[in-house]
Amino acid sequence: MAKQINCECGYVARGEREDEVIARIRDHMRSDHPELLEQVSDEDLRGWIEET
Numbered sequence: 001m002a003k004q005i006n007c008e009c010g011y012v013a014r015g016e017r018e019d020e021v022i023a024r025i026r027d028h029m030r031s032d033h034p035e036l037l038e039q040v041s042d043e044d045l046r047g048w049i050e051e052t
């Protein structure tokens with residue numbers, strides 16, 4: 001089962017493990033939403049993960 005996080009901008013981060021998805025969405029936020037990077041915790045990101 002894969003996991004994904006949908007960003008509010010339409011970007012989708014996918015991965016096999018939670019760690020991967022979180023790393024990908026963090027990379028995306030670093031380039032596209034740097035202001036969110038510090039506001040969102042790993043705990044929040046975990047809550048956004050969907051099983052696909």
Ligand SMILES: [Zn+2]
Pocket residue numbers: 007008009010011028032033
């Ligand atoms: Zn985004």
